[in-house]
Amino acid sequence: MDTKVKYICLVLLCLFILTGNNKIVAQGTAVVVNVFEELSEVNGTEVKKVQIPAENVRIRVCDSEVEAKREIALYKQKQDDGRLLNGKNVGVTNSEGFTQLKNVPPGGALIYNTSEGTIGHVLVSGRKEIRIVFKNTGSRYSGANIVGKKQRPKPNPPITPEVCGNYLSFTYEFLISGTQARTNGRAVLAPIAFVETLHDTAKIMRPAVLDGAEYTTTMLRHMAYDMNNDKLYAYLDSTRQMTTLQDDIIYYSDVLYPIDENKIYPVYGYLWIEDYNGVYHKDTVLLSEGYFPRPMRFLDFSIPDVRIDTTQFGYRREGKAERQSSSYSLNLQFEVGKKELNLNDSVTVTLLQTLMETLSKYYNRDGQGDASITGIGIHGYASPEGRYDGNKSLSLERSRYVFQYLSDHGFSGLRAVNIDIQGDVIPWTDVAEALRQRHLDSYADGITEIVTTYPNSMDAQYNKIRQQPYFNFVKDSILPSLRKVDFSFEYETYRVRTTDEIRQLYETREDYRTGVACKDYELYQLFRMFENDHKRLEPLAAVGTKSFQDLRDNRPWPLAAYYLALCKIDKGIIDTTLLKPYIDTTEYRVSYRRQQNGIMYGVYNDPAIIIAHISMLCQGKEYKKALEYARLLPPDDPRFARLIAMLNGLNCRFREDDIRDAIAATSLWNKVVVYAAQDEEEYKEVALALIRDSFPLDDPKARYLEATVRWQLSEDKSNTFGGDNAAFGPTKLRYVPDAEYMEDNDWDGQQRSKETWGYPMMVAIHLDSTYMKMMLRDGFFTKKYKNTFRNNWDKLKSQISDWLEQEIEERRERLNIAGKTDEEPDSDDEESETAGDDEETQVESSNE
Amino acid sequence: MKPLRLFLLLALLGCALTRGHAQLLALKSNALLDAATVPNFSLEVITGGKTSIVGTAFGSKKVWSLDAQSIGVMSEFRYWFNGRPLTREFIGFGLMAANYDITFDGKRYKGDGYAGAITFGYDFVLSPHWSVEFHSGVGLLYYDQQRYYIGDRIRDYYYNARGFYLLPYNIGITFAWILR
Incomplete structure (x- = not known):
């Protein structure tokens, strides 16, 4: 061969080796595919799932999941050139739902496509036998308009986000038309979420970036072969590239957290498409109006009431005997001129008994007890009317009488105690003060003047005062209370305070009521006393949490923290840090003591504490976190299994079969709610039937839910926006087709009944006007619905009351004919309230 | 060759004075010249967001069967x-200096040529590191040469022909390998 030719061939060969993208394709294998369609059968009020072999389902082999997704997107846009249906390596299932495919890459994917339009994909993952089960729901892709080539692109319609607790989840398929796209271009979609209006930004959400093929390559060069230099690289969809051959989709998802369920969060997307020279296309699109549906809004959700065992180690506190001092006082009333108590007076007798009982606790006759009285003060008083000398001696006699009485009644040992016995005559100035407290200032002024005139002689004061016209009033109303003996004693104890003592200290001392002066065992007793009185409990628990540590761990006293949490839950305060130190999420063990290096620490994962923590999280709508903690609870307890099912439902997993069934089993109402939340029509129809037959027609919550379900079931949402708004009247609801008609036209009869989605909403709002605001903010309903509803509401609201009465009357007649009453629910499937005698705490009210 | 050396120096100085940008370098070779057995090597330096500078060296002993010895350099400033x-369309403003000794049709041409030219081209991006360019241009060549019949006795220092030619310039299909 000529050297020149050899030389050229060598150069070309080298170029080929260096430039070619040599892809080594894995050898494919033969794979057997079985395809089944899952159908729902309605049997009364139960829905059963059956799987039948699916015939004529086309299965297309793809090298990878990326390719599969791309092919599906092209197919939906009718731009796949028939590859999905008739391309290479496409199999079709036979009457048994079976087909065999060859050369299937182990890491590839299979696209299945039914004649009804259901399309999806599964991964091969090295399997030789693949079972595909699908529900025939039509296209799985929504939100993207199908645009022909070179046509003016249609705008992307706003989507409805999904809410789970206080997470708002946005998933977009944003369409970029092929006329806007360039291979040397980059499209950036930057969404921003607002709160209520455009003046308050909730979150600048993560952008989505889509590059053209050439742009990707040159960008790599531009960034010196390190894409981390590209600030938008983290947001780039590296599985797709923009092309001019068809419309492109930017797949986007993000979460807004936390949100307030009572607010709306509109999202605007700022789109720009640029090439190397700059931006050549800009747009602002409304990605979401901000309304979101809350399918589990009306779920009757309650958290089981689990009480803490206060006697458990780490919670209880026992006091130590220590020397303590305190005092007690009481006063006894006497009759005029008497030096002895009237023992026929029941009040006096009761007071004496109280005094003696109290004394006996501390009276240490033989000096061997753990308490002793260290001092007594008996101060007798006489009222100032009459002669001073006589009154003075009377007051002393009264003191001595009380002392003698006690000595004669078992307290003779009091003589050994340091006793202070006194007697005094109440001065007239005290009488004047008592009058002032009763706002009798003129009387008080009169007495004060007399006292001032005769400062040194009480007799003279008395003689003058008794001449006053108000003297009888003073004698009868003020003076009796001044004839008394104040008895007080000081005592010392060397023991643990009893519950009664603690109670008494709490009642008589402010520093005990605030918990400041309490010792830990005293707080413990007070906790047990006021367990159900959260108003009294809260300050004590706060002090206990702040002042006392766990016995064996470096954390606050668990019992105090638990009670403080209960008080905060009562007040609606969310403090999720309070009980975290007592929960170990790494160990699925219940109420255990943590052990490390041979040392035993405190108790962790007490169910009562976990339940309290979950209550707090649920108040803040943190259902996802609550579910994580709920999994620490004992799994064999049906109450906790039910709680987990509820939390799963509130975490948007209510579509899963076992969770749906578990929620439905809790109560009839919950069955209605969870069935109404399902995507399949069969479940919605069962929900509708249950609402109509089992709940009062004048229950606004039930009617609201009925309106929601009817709206979702209605196929004809558009024609009622014109002149005929029969959807807002009750006539179709009363439609009861005859059996023959139903047999021939089963769909029509039921369908016409379903179309009346406006009237139940009117009833709900008529019964409770707060549902109007709920509906206007409900993501289930479109803008058109809301506008139409408002127009009809103004026209028809005056007639609703009559219609409702008529409806109730007709239902009563219908039930009477059927041999039932209004109180009897029609459905045999009514579930009783949850099993168990435990009182359930309503933590969350589901209504707005 | 003094003017040639001076020209080379100026071209290299021009490259050195230009600010290097993004540290991207490309090694290139014109496949058409290679096919014509004129080995050539180019180095392109990205100097700005839309600009680059290319320096090329080439040489030959024969061009196919033609007895044509040459050695030369080219430099070009490109606007993208x-x-x-290194992407899509560009325009280039180039300079060339070469020394040649060609024997053709009984005559011998030996001398120096200097050219100024304008080039248009299109770069196809093949991969992150590879590109292929299609380019051509037109240039004004000044030559200063000895032109005589083979067998004539000549004196080496006697340049007996000089002038200008308008010629096609820098036609080629160039493959570029882009370095970091």
Whole structure:
């Protein structure tokens, strides 16, 4: 061969080796595919799932999941050139739902496509036998308009986000038309979420970036072969590239957290498409109006009431005997001129008994007890009317009488105690003060003047005062209370305070009521006393949490923290840090003591504490976190299994079969709610039937839910926006087709009944006007619905009351004919309230 | 060769004075020249967001069967319209200096040539490191040569022909390997 030719061939060969993208394709294998369609059968009020072999389902082999997704997107846009249906390596299932495919890459994917339009994909993952089960729901892709080539692109319609607790989840398929796209271009979609209006930004959400093929390559060069230099690289969809051959989709998802369920969060997307020279296309699109549906809004959700065992180690506190001092006082009333108590007076007798009982606790006759009285003060008083000398001696006699009485009644040992016995005559100035407290200032002024005139002689004061016209009033109303003996004693104890003592200290001392002066065992007793009185409990628990540590761990006293949490839950305060130190999420063990290096620490994962923590999280709508903690609870307890099912439902997993069934089993109402939340029509129809037959027609919550379900079931949402708004009247609801008609036209009869989605909403709002605001903010309903509803509401609201009465009357007649009453629910499937005698705490009210 | 050396120096100085940008370098070779057995090697330096400078050296002993010895350098300043160097359309302003000794049709041409030219081209991006360019241009060549019949006795220092030619310039299909 000529050297020149050899030389050229060598150069070309080298170029080929260096430039070619040599892809080594894995050898494919033969794979057997079985395809089944899952159908729902309605049997009364139960829905059963059956799987039948699916015939004529086309299965297309793809090298990878990326390719599969791309092919599906092209197919939906009718731009796949028939590859999905008739391309290479496409199999079709036979009457048994079976087909065999060859050369299937182990890491590839299979696209299945039914004649009804259901399309999806599964991964091969090295399997030789693949079972595909699908529900025939039509296209799985929504939100993207199908645009022909070179046509003016249609705008992307706003989507409805999904809410789970206080997470708002946005998933977009944003369409970029092929006329806007360039291979040397980059499209950036930057969404921003607002709160209520455009003046308050909730979150600048993560952008989505889509590059053209050439742009990707040159960008790599531009960034010196390190894409981390590209600030938008983290947001780039590296599985797709923009092309001019068809419309492109930017797949986007993000979460807004936390949100307030009572607010709306509109999202605007700022789109720009640029090439190397700059931006050549800009747009602002409304990605979401901000309304979101809350399918589990009306779920009757309650958290089981689990009480803490206060006697458990780490919670209880026992006091130590220590020397303590305190005092007690009481006063006894006497009759005029008497030096002895009237023992026929029941009040006096009761007071004496109280005094003696109290004394006996501390009276240490033989000096061997753990308490002793260290001092007594008996101060007798006489009222100032009459002669001073006589009154003075009377007051002393009264003191001595009380002392003698006690000595004669078992307290003779009091003589050994340091006793202070006194007697005094109440001065007239005290009488004047008592009058002032009763706002009798003129009387008080009169007495004060007399006292001032005769400062040194009480007799003279008395003689003058008794001449006053108000003297009888003073004698009868003020003076009796001044004839008394104040008895007080000081005592010392060397023991643990009893519950009664603690109670008494709490009642008589402010520093005990605030918990400041309490010792830990005293707080413990007070906790047990006021367990159900959260108003009294809260300050004590706060002090206990702040002042006392766990016995064996470096954390606050668990019992105090638990009670403080209960008080905060009562007040609606969310403090999720309070009980975290007592929960170990790494160990699925219940109420255990943590052990490390041979040392035993405190108790962790007490169910009562976990339940309290979950209550707090649920108040803040943190259902996802609550579910994580709920999994620490004992799994064999049906109450906790039910709680987990509820939390799963509130975490948007209510579509899963076992969770749906578990929620439905809790109560009839919950069955209605969870069935109404399902995507399949069969479940919605069962929900509708249950609402109509089992709940009062004048229950606004039930009617609201009925309106929601009817709206979702209605196929004809558009024609009622014109002149005929029969959807807002009750006539179709009363439609009861005859059996023959139903047999021939089963769909029509039921369908016409379903179309009346406006009237139940009117009833709900008529019964409770707060549902109007709920509906206007409900993501289930479109803008058109809301506008139409408002127009009809103004026209028809005056007639609703009559219609409702008529409806109730007709239902009563219908039930009477059927041999039932209004109180009897029609459905045999009514579930009783949850099993168990435990009182359930309503933590969350589901209504707005 | 003094003017040639001076020209080379100026061209290299021009490259050195230009600010290096993004540290991108490309090694290139014109496949058409290679096919014509004129080995050539180019180095392109990205100097800005839309500009680059190319320096080329070439030489030959024979061009196919033609007895044509040559050695030369080219430099070119390029402007890339699309906003990114080594991508899509560009326009180049180049200079060339070469020394040649060609024997053709009984005559011998030996001398120096200097050219100024304008080039248009299009770069196809093949992969992150590879590109292929299609380019051509037109240039004004000044030659200063000895032209005589083979067998004539000549004196080496006697340049007896000089002038200008308008010639096609820098026609080629160039493969570029882009370094970091």
